[in-house]
Amino acid sequence: MARYCYGYLYFKDIVENSFFLVVSSSNDLAHTYLPRAHTYDRTSYANILADAAVKFVKELHKLGARKIGVFSAVLVGCVPLQRTVFGVGWCYPYINVYDTLFDMIQQPKKYGFEVADKGCCGKGNLAISYLCNSLNPFTCSNSSTYIFWDSYHPTERAYQVIVNNLLDKYLTKLY
Numbered sequence: 001m002a003r004y005c006y007g008y009l010y011f012k013d014i015v016e017n018s019f020f021l022v023v024s025s026s027n028d029l030a031h032t033y034l035p036r037a038h039t040y041d042r043t044s045y046a047n048i049l050a051d052a053a054v055k056f057v058k059e060l061h062k063l064g065a066r067k068i069g070v071f072s073a074v075l076v077g078c079v080p081l082q083r084t085v086f087g088v089g090w091c092y093p094y095i096n097v098y099d100t101l102f103d104m105i106q107q108p109k110k111y112g113f114e115v116a117d118k119g120c121c122g123k124g125n126l127a128i129s130y131l132c133n134s135l136n137p138f139t140c141s142n143s144s145t146y147i148f149w150d151s152y153h154p155t156e157r158a159y160q161v162i163v164n165n166l167l168d169k170y171l172t173k174l175y
Contacts, residue, residue: 015064021163022060023071024053069166080118080151100165104147104158111161113147120146120155 036045057068108116120140121132132139132150140146144157154162 012064016066018065019067019069020060020065021069021071022053022057024049024056080148083117084151100162101147101154101158104161108147111147113158114145116147118146119148119150119152121150 040048053070057070060068104111104113105116108114119132120143121136122138143149143155146155147158149155
């Protein structure tokens with residue numbers, strides 16, 4: 001019984017004093033909407049995703065989490081995949097959480113990046129996730145100079161810049 005109580009108190013302390021970041025929507029929007037487009041219009045599908053995110057945050061809260069940040073959706077039209085498929089001209093940064101990512105794309109040298117228009121992995125502009133691994137001979141040798149790991153996802157270093165910016169901007173509001 002003592003172990004259970006100690007374990008529970010330890011768990012409770014960790015959960016109550018941790019900062020949780022809930023990140024959803026980018027892959028949901030990019031990969032799961034089209035197969036469901038015949039059933040849902042964009043607004044309905046966005047509402048379903050938002051409801052699922054709210055449910056998840058409420059479950060975290062029930063478990064004792066009190067410091068929870070929720071990322072919003074990605075920059076529609078700005079990632080290399082969308083630029084390649086749909087063209088460069090319609091990149092529209094309407095989501096505040098990714099203002100830093102948008103600025104990084106527009107001014108990569110300001111953040112110490114060299115490449116903003118293609119991913120570190122792959123030979124073209126359409127390589128995504130499972131095609132990107134250490135066995136791929138077309139993976140770059142220094143991902144820290146790239147904003148994007150593949151043609152959709154930011155690199156670890158890019159995420160670090162984004163998270164540092166968010167922590168500077170929002171962390172004091174949570175504590």
